[in-house]
Amino acid sequence: MAMAGSRNEDNLKVAFKQAEKDFENAEKQVTALEEEAVKALTGESRLNVSIVNQMLIKHRARLETARQAMDEAQSKLQTEKESAKQTTRQINELLSWADSYKTAEKAVRQMIISRLIERVEVLGRNRVDIRFRISLSQFLGEEFDKVMDF
Numbered sequence: 089m090a091m092a093g094s095r096n097e098d099n100l101k102v103a104f105k106q107a108e109k110d111f112e113n114a115e116k117q118v119t120a121l122e123e124e125a126v127k128a129l130t131g132e133s134r135l136n137v138s139i140v141n142q143m144l145i146k147h148r149a150r151l152e153t154a155r156q157a158m159d160e161a162q163s164k165l166q167t168e169k170e171s172a173k174q175t176t177r178q179i180n181e182l183l184s185w186a187d188s189y190k191t192a193e194k195a196v197r198q199m200i201i202s203r204l205i206e207r208v209e210v211l212g213r214n215r216v217d218i219r220f221r222i223s224l225s226q227f228l229g230e231e232f233d234k235v236m237d238f
Contacts, residue, residue, distance in 0.1 A: 094172065096168055097165070097168045097169060097172055100161065100164050100165040100168050101165060103161045103164075103165075104158070104161040104162055104164075104165050106161075107154070107157045107158040107160075107161040107162075108158050108161075110154045110157065110158070111151070111154040111155055111157070111158045113154075114147065114150045114151040114153075114154040115151055115154075117147045117150075117151075118144065118147045118148055118151050121140060121143055121144045121147055122144065124140050125137065125140045125141065125144060128140050178222065182204070182222070188200065203221070204220060204221060204222070205218060205219070205220055205221070206219040206220060206221045207219045
């Protein structure tokens with residue numbers, strides 16, 4: 089099974105592609121209006137220059153908004169990729185601990201557990217709260233099963 093981070097990265101890729109497409113469309117419209125403004129100035133166009141200029145102002149604003157959206161989507165995608173790399177490193181480290189745990193001596197097992205568990209609180213009779221250094225949501229499917237099998 090794929091990890092949740094991968095699905096999020098896929099969604100961010102789609103959002104970036106859409107933002108990129110919106111930017112390219114806005115850029116084409118601005119370019120076309122700029123060309124039309126030149127034609128209007130030289131008398132090659134029947135459109136009034138002031139109308140073209142008004143439209144150009146609006147489309148340039150749309151272009152800037154599209155540029156900002158594209159930059160933001162790209163930034164989010166890059167952040168997600170970095171997060172996915174870090175999560176993969178953590179998973180690989182945990183899986184190596186799981187392999188080591190199976191054959192390790194008691195002291196090594198205690199060290200591995202201390203790296204996984206942040207703290208343990210006894211809340212009452214038969215009630216214990218265990219805080220892990222990793223979240224359950226970081227894992228899905230096969231990776232989580234491997235971690236839990238030690």
